[in-house]
Amino acid sequence: MATIGAVAKQAGVSIASVSRVINGTAARADTERRVRAAIQDLGYQPNSAARALKVRQSEQICLSFDDLSNPAYVLMTRGVGQALSSSKYRLILSSAFSSVEEIVKHLETMGRGFADGLIISPIYADARITTLISQLKMPVVLVGTMPEGLDVDNVYVNSAAGVDLAIDHLIEIGRKRIALINGPVTTNPGRRRKAAFEKALKKNKLAFSDASIIQADAFSTQAGFEAVTNIKELKKFDAIICANDQLAAGVMKFCVDNEIDIPSDIALIGIDNIELASLLRPTLTSVDLRAEERGQIAANLMLNRLANPDRPSKQIEVQPRLVIRQSTVAS
Amino acid sequence: MATIGAVAKQAGVSIASVSRVINGTAARADTERRVRAAIQDLGYQPNSAARALKVRQSEQICLSFDDLSNPAYVLMTRGVGQALSSSKYRLILSSAFSSVEEIVKHLETMGRGFADGLIISPIYADARITTLISQLKMPVVLVGTMPEGLDVDNVYVNSAAGVDLAIDHLIEIGRKRIALINGPVTTNPGRRRKAAFEKALKKNKLAFSDASIIQADAFSTQAGFEAVTNIKELKKFDAIICANDQLAAGVMKFCVDNEIDIPSDIALIGIDNIELASLLRPTLTSVDLRAEERGQIAANLMLNRLANPDRPSKQIEVQPRLVIRQSTVAS
DNA sequence: CCTCAAACTGTAATCGTTTACAGTTGATGG
DNA sequence: CCATCAACTGTAAACGATTACAGTTTGAGG
Numbered sequence: 001m002a003t004i005g006a007v008a009k010q011a012g013v014s015i016a017s018v019s020r021v022i023n024g025t026a027a028r029a030d031t032e033r034r035v036r037a038a039i040q041d042l043g044y045q046p047n048s049a050a051r052a053l054k055v056r057q058s059e060q061i062c063l064s065f066d067d068l069s070n071p072a073y074v075l076m077t078r079g080v081g082q083a084l085s086s087s088k089y090r091l092i093l094s095s096a097f098s099s100v101e102e103i104v105k106h107l108e109t110m111g112r113g114f115a116d117g118l119i120i121s122p123i124y125a126d127a128r129i130t131t132l133i134s135q136l137k138m139p140v141v142l143v144g145t146m147p148e149g150l151d152v153d154n155v156y157v158n159s160a161a162g163v164d165l166a167i168d169h170l171i172e173i174g175r176k177r178i179a180l181i182n183g184p185v186t187t188n189p190g191r192r193r194k195a196a197f198e199k200a201l202k203k204n205k206l207a208f209s210d211a212s213i214i215q216a217d218a219f220s221t222q223a224g225f226e227a228v229t230n231i232k233e234l235k236k237f238d239a240i241i242c243a244n245d246q247l248a249a250g251v252m253k254f255c256v257d258n259e260i261d262i263p264s265d266i267a268l269i270g271i272d273n274i275e276l277a278s279l280l281r282p283t284l285t286s287v288d289l290r291a292e293e294r295g296q297i298a299a300n301l302m303l304n305r306l307a308n309p310d311r312p313s314k315q316i317e318v319q320p321r322l323v324i325r326q327s328t329v330a331s
Numbered sequence: 332m333a334t335i336g337a338v339a340k341q342a343g344v345s346i347a348s349v350s351r352v353i354n355g356t357a358a359r360a361d362t363e364r365r366v367r368a369a370i371q372d373l374g375y376q377p378n379s380a381a382r383a384l385k386v387r388q389s390e391q392i393c394l395s396f397d398d399l400s401n402p403a404y405v406l407m408t409r410g411v412g413q414a415l416s417s418s419k420y421r422l423i424l425s426s427a428f429s430s431v432e433e434i435v436k437h438l439e440t441m442g443r444g445f446a447d448g449l450i451i452s453p454i455y456a457d458a459r460i461t462t463l464i465s466q467l468k469m470p471v472v473l474v475g476t477m478p479e480g481l482d483v484d485n486v487y488v489n490s491a492a493g494v495d496l497a498i499d500h501l502i503e504i505g506r507k508r509i510a511l512i513n514g515p516v517t518t519n520p521g522r523r524r525k526a527a528f529e530k531a532l533k534k535n536k537l538a539f540s541d542a543s544i545i546q547a548d549a550f551s552t553q554a555g556f557e558a559v560t561n562i563k564e565l566k567k568f569d570a571i572i573c574a575n576d577q578l579a580a581g582v583m584k585f586c587v588d589n590e591i592d593i594p595s596d597i598a599l600i601g602i603d604n605i606e607l608a609s610l611l612r613p614t615l616t617s618v619d620l621r622a623e624e625r626g627q628i629a630a631n632l633m634l635n636r637l638a639n640p641d642r643p644s645k646q647i648e649v650q651p652r653l654v655i656r657q658s659t660v661a662s
Numbered sequence: 663c664c665t666c667a668a669a670c671t672g673t674a675a676t677c678g679t680t681t682a683c684a685g686t687t688g689a690t691g692g
Numbered sequence: 693c694c695a696t697c698a699a700c701t702g703t704a705a706a707c708g709a710t711t712a713c714a715g716t717t718t719g720a721g722g
Contacts, residue, residue: 003708014672019710028670045442049383050708053677058380068409078399081427090445092423096412111376114421221610249610256612279552279580281587281612334678345702350680359700381678384707
């Protein structure tokens with residue numbers, strides 16, 4: 001591999017001059033021409049490790065979240081990737097963490113300087129994670145609910161508003177006995193959705209009991225399917241909100257199998273509005289939490305912060321939007 | 332940030348000794364203890380750029396493909412990520428290339444040494460890409476059909492066998508007028524599926540004309556939907572194979588809208604067997620191309636090659652498998 | 663033609679590691 | 693107690709870039 005020294009020799013100038021033409025500092029036309037020719041000739045590419053060592057920047061941004069099987073995170077990743085693609089930064093991906101310990105281990109590794117910034121969307125609320133993030137010497141953008149006592153750039157969706165949208169819509173179409181199929185409450189989204197759901201029911205003076213919340217083991221289709229196996233229980237409700245679209249897909253499958261009609265017997269609403277929602281039969285009404293947009297915003301916050309390290313931290317709220325389809329309003 | 336020098340001073344040894352205990356070379360028990368204590372004390376983390384510069388390894392592997400919107404690539408990414416997670420290598424992701432030029436630009440950038448290896452799954456067959464790959468100084472694993480004149484590690488799926496599986500199954504259930512809804516033939520998968528389809532029809536002495544292949548603009552649901560707008564044309568067939576599951580989802584949507592029954596009027600088979608296939612109504616028979624597994628294999632080939640740079644290149648063929656669901660056999 | 667400032671260029675130090683080589687220590691056996 | 697050798701340790705030179713600083717060139721203006 002050609003080094004900057006080889007280029008300098010070939011062009012008959014000093015390595016400083018080569019460095020300067022590469023980095024766009026002033027150079028005489030003649031010098032620049034010769035250097036560029038030499039670069040061409042030798043197929044020279046600046047070594048990124050050497051550069052990173054000297055300027056203390058890796059030109060890499062790390063994106064961390066729990067699992068790529070969730071399409072909402074895929075959307076987020078796309079948003080981040082897209083926003084980064086027009087910058088000089090590369091995207092490095094850390095996902096598929098199966099435990100808090102793994103996340104912690106990963107965060108500890110951040111001190112090695114292989115990334116200039118961290119965009120993280122932690123699904124588990126754990127004090128260790130919060131502490132580590134706050135100790136990080138690098139810019140952090142947090143996607144999701146901000147834990148207490150952290151002051152970093154943040155983009156989050158007003159998910160209570162999302163639940164409100166869903167419930168208002170259900171009330172509008174005359175439903176009163178509403179259940180929530182929730183994901184694990186050990187997770188941030190699980191906790192928040194539960195709280196928002198209870199609050200919204202109370203606000204609207206609707207019946208609420210512990211039975212109104214059915215816990216699924218995970219945010220997956222399978223888990224949704226398994227959460228509602230008790231038909232009699234299920235028939236007590238005339239509407240169901242699911243904590244995400246995949247849970248809703250599982251519930252829908254169960255309903256189809258058991259000849260419970262959607263929406264006439266039970267109306268069904270998902271959350272996330274992933275592509276799946278428009279492909280199910282009936283198509284699924286869903287609260288769009290704008291994951292891709294959040295990813296974009298997060299990446300832009302990061303780029304902005306990197307360009308401007310001392311600005312105060314920003315918190316950006318994204319508004320959800322309800323996409324009404326056949327699972328609540330037959331077409 | 333603490334450097335190795337600070338650790339050495341704190342421990343009262345030379346930096347060489349610190350480096351050695353970090354990298355596991357022999358050291359006296361006493362030395363090791365003191366160094367470890369100092370590392371703890373100072374929260375020292377070795378700087379990855381400095382290390383990369385010295386040892387000429389970045390401990391990063393780059394995964395490149397066209398677009399993360401395709402769930403098959405998400406699966407592949409998961410497979411790669413999983414295989415890499417137990418290694419020392421980090422995953423860096425390059426996707427969302429909109430043109431061959433962008434891929435070329437990206438490949439040219441590889442010389443900077445920010446990655447130790449490249450796993451690439453190019454959707455477009457372009458001579459420039461092939462040339463650049465063959466000139467790369469780093470290990471490459473190619474996922475997909477190997478272009479002429481390239482000799483690198485490779486994992487590919489026997490997609491002709493996949494089409495055969497589909498056609499055999501259709502014949503078995505008595506279908507004879509079979510169409511292919513294909514993706515763009517400017518892509519590798521598009522080309523291969525077309526060829527495999529024609530060959531399989533001939534082999535089975537089934538009717539084939541140019542009309543048997545309907546071209547969609549993309550590998551998306553929308554494109555599938557739009558490809559079949561001519562009902563009369565469509566009704567000439569009693570079975571349709573789609574080049575991927577999303578195309579099939581689009582076709583299915585069209586059929587439902589137009590009261591064409593699946594499978595009695597038309598049997599439908601997708602390719603890829605993404606999660607969607609089991610969630611559609613009717614559920615979609617699909618040829619599983621084992622994307623996640625290919626990702627894993629690719630990553631393992633890479634790790635193996637990195638550990639063993641001089642071994643001859645390996646080509647691994649993955650066998651597809653047919654997953655029969657309601658879109659061909661009513662339940 | 664000379665002066666002077668502006669514009670450019672080169673020398674050399676530096677970033678934080680790894681590692682060859684030479685030097686030191688400690689244990690073992692005679 | 694000394695010689696010998698293995699095992700460990702320290703010194704210093706890389707790795708390939710950037711950049712402060714000092715030196716050189718250039719061109720304009722008098």
